[in-house]
Amino acid sequence: MQRLNQQFDLIRQSATVAMADRILALKASGKSIIGLQMGDPDFGTHPAIVDAALKAMQDGLTHYGPSRGYADLRTAVAKKLIRDEGVTYDPTSEILITHGGIHAYYLAMQSILTAGDDVLIPDPSWATHSNMVIMLRGNVNRVPAPADNGFIPHFDSWLKALTPKTRAIVLNYPSNPTGAYPSREYLQKLQDFAAKHDLWIVSDEVYGSLYYEERPTSAAAIEGAKERTLLVNSLSKSYAMTGWRVGFLAAPQHVIENALKAGQNSITCVAPFIQKAAAFALTDPAIQNVAAEMRSAYAHRRELVLRLSHELEAEKIKVIPPQGAFYFFLDLRALKMASVEMCERILDEMGVGLVPGSAFGEQGEGFIRMAIAASDEDVEAGFRKIVEWAEKQ
């Protein structure tokens, strides 16, 4: 038989997708399921953004567009980065429009990695961060980010994981799945560490605008960091635009030139009418208010879960308040059960869809990820069922 690319043997199927398939099958068989497994906002994209895309299509923007992205969209991104992160990027040379955050991450890694390079990635973390490195024939060195340290690696763990072949550090704050993010001082220390060892910092900030405590600091905003930082972001989570597939990479010019080549040779360009809708979403004042309302809704649901966990006096579940993003990483280690088994049983016995913590790395074992990107009713009913199930074990 013809040989396949063997790197793919090293990658497991996404647990989130596997769970979604199982849920679809259960729903098809007539069972009602509360879906708290997906990181996809329950809000629709605002109709004015849809209108902006329709108008662009009617205006004839249905052909190839610029691979780098339209200038007005790149300028809108640069303004967002100054406004929200306090970092100045040149829209002509330091910003690339991408097919969502995942594609920005792909282009970032393609631009800097050579086969055999090592990459440091905290554990737990979103599986794509590691999978992408493996697809590009790199090696992943996991850096434990334990619950007892607020899901942030102890600083000496970075040093322990470092090898002579280490090329990059991948950060994702606020984190999927934990919602955690470190202090500015911690990021400064990490930047100094990266500078000392000549490392890139690839920072996935797709949840950057979803925070419940002090605003998280962008990795690029740290003194001296911009020249070594590749900033990944998208409109998916912040503007409820997951299906539009639009995001961006902000990085030093020589990185963007590589990423542009990678983009031109894979997707050519992001659909022009999508780009126009994205530029509208990023700049229209009313849409910024809508995004703020969605953030308040997540904050409200977060409070709801915290209040319920107090009221229900759950003993077997430890609820750690997330600092950001829209997930709870519930600690069920007291049950001494594999997280895959827990999720399968909660789905079958209580009808609630979740993601096992082990999908995010070894440190996630014993945890389950519960998304609050669902209605208040579903979040409340789902959480009550999880507690009821856990207390019976």
Ligand SMILES: Cc1ncc(COP(=O)(O)O)c(C=O)c1O
């Ligand atoms: C940490 C993280 N980065 C990136 C993405 C993908 O974002 P996008 O829809 O913009 O590709 C996700 C989606 O769940 C995510 O959790």
